[in-house]
Amino acid sequence: MKQFITFFTILLFFNLISAQTLSDTNRDSLDFFFKTLEENQKFMGQVELSRKNRTLYFYVSGFSNTEAGLKSGKETTYRIGSISKTITATLILKATEEGKISLDQTIETFFPTIKNAEKITITHLLTHHSGIHNFTSEKDFMQWNTSPKTEVEMISIISGGGSDFEPGSKAAYSNSNFVLLSYILEKIYNEEYADILQKKIISPLHLKQTQFGDKSLPESKKTHSYTYEVKWNKVIATHESIPMGAGGIIMSAHDLSLFLNGLFDGKIILKETLKKMLEQKDGYGMGIFKTTIAGHEAYTHEGRIDGFNSVYYYFPEQQLTYVLLSNGENYHLANINELALKAVFNQPFNLPKINPFKVTFQELAPYTGVYTSLESPLIITISRNGNKLLAQPEGQKIFKMDAMEKNIFNHNKSGVSLEFDPSLNLMMMTQGEKTLHFSKQ
Known part of the structure; x- marks a missing residue:
């Protein structure tokens, strides 16, 4: 019996290790796949797989600025869109540990003009149970999203959207929730969101390619996003003052991996606080979702802003982090993620045919x-x-x-x-x- 237990332990250990490395064959297949995507104008961006801050796989392709011919590299940063919500949620939970705010606290003292503010708690905002209307779903959003907005203007816009349902009765995704959480952070710390991010996340984790917004960056350091129609066409950027902590952070894939590894390793918030963050109600955690992909349980969030697309998966059992950041895609990203993760977990996969088949009129x-x-x-x-x-x-x-x-x-x-x-x-x-x-x- 003892020998059987020892053998089983060794077998389990081997299976975990095999999911934490990448075979040379699968590594070569992924390199070929991403190179083919790049050559056929299907994908520009970064992909990183890591475990406990050790990079197991990295690939970067495309340009940060196609017009200037600036190639992307490991230090290139991308707007991560709604993945910013995971970071903002972490900042709020850190504030609860510091006694700055309570999850059960209602928001009427912060935003008296928001409908049902006296019923909406911080938890409701974090888990999309507030009922506050999503301002980015309005038809006129794309008419003003590139111009800077003050807090007063944004609160007026969000207040004007009213309420879609009674707070706590159900869940519906709303960017408004995390814009409000960003302003709450600024009020309780009496600092700008960018400075709070720097002190609570960037500095402690020694992140080198992370900041709020890119307006302060020189043009040579900015990454533009693109859509593809015959060629890559630049997308006009949403002003960072509008999404705030709902979608305004820029990072490299490596920095996002470092953040996620730090978060799940208890380096930012306590493990008991993290447990609360990960609890799912009506399919929503606090700035994070739970899913199953490639047959394994993972925590995830996606991001989309302008032409930027992003996703991360953190696999707690294997302590693996997968990050994809893109500033231009002409291919179904879900298929990229699925193939890459099958390679990671040593599951069978076929490289898709990407080179176009020639046809005539x-x-x-x-x-x-x-x-x-x-x-x-x-x-x-x-x-x-x-x-x-x-x-x-x-x-x-x-x-x-x-x-x-x-x-x-x-x-x-x-x-x-x-x-x-x-x-x-x-x-x-x-x-x-x-x-x-x-x-x-």
């Missing part, structure tokens, strides 16, 4: 037409422009499809695949695990 003719389905109300018009197949669901924008092989076209960014049978006038549309069947009218 004439060869696209049999696919064109209007398609309907008995399985969905979607009506999709298929047309062509040059050697590109175009798909347009009714009422939506036109999607340029990449030819993968004969009769098969993908839109990698959305993860949609179209497969045609021209002889039967049929089309199959697949996204994720769902497939719909269409007939040409």
Whole structure:
């Protein structure tokens, strides 16, 4: 029996170690995958896998500024969008440890004009249970998001949105919650958010490529974000005064890894405070979510602001951290994450075909037409422009499809695949695990 226990312990230890390293074969496969993405204008950004501050894998591709030809490197910083919420939540929880604020405290003394302020607690803000309307969901948001806003202006905007539901009755994601938490931090410390971030997070963890906003950076140090349409096109940046701690922090992948490792290692807040942070109610923790990916439990948050996209996964059992930061993507990021994590956990994976299959204008003719389905109300018009197949669901924008092989076209960014049978006038549309069947009218 003792020998069996010893063998089992060794086997368990081996399995943990194998998930904390990366085989040469999988490392080479990931290098090839990310290089192919870069060469085909599919991805610009950084990817890092680490364990306890030791980097196991790192890849960087693309440009921080395509117009100036500035290549990205390990020290390049990216706007991490809503991942900032994990950091802001950490700052609030640190403030509770210091006796600056209580999680059960209501917010009417801070924001008397917010509807239901006398019922909304700090916990409600942290876990998106406040009912406060999400100001970024308003139709006019993109008309003013690039101009600086004062706290007074932002509070007026958020107050004007009213309440979507009774505080504590349910949960709904709202950027407004974490903008308000940012202002609360400034009030209780009597300092600007950037200075609080510096003192409580950046300095203690010795982060080198982290700060609030990039307005103070010289142009040569700024990273711009892009969308792809024939070429990379710069996206106008949201002013940092608008998202505040809901989405205004910039970091490198390595610094974000250091922060996450420090957070889960008890270097910022106490372990009992962290436990409270990770508790999920209605699918929400305090600035963090719980999920399962590649068959393993992880804590996560995603970020999207302008053309920047980001995600992290922290695997507590393996003490592994995966970070992806992007300033330009023309590929379905979920597919990148899935493949990378399968490689990390030594699970079978196939490298996708990314190099475009060559087709001519004439060869696209049999696919064109209007398609309907008995399985969905979607009506999709298929047309062509040059050697590109175009798909347009009714009422939506036109999607340029990449030819993968004969009769098969993908839109990698959305993860949609179209497969045609021209002889039967049929089309199959697949996204994720769902497939719909269409007939040409």
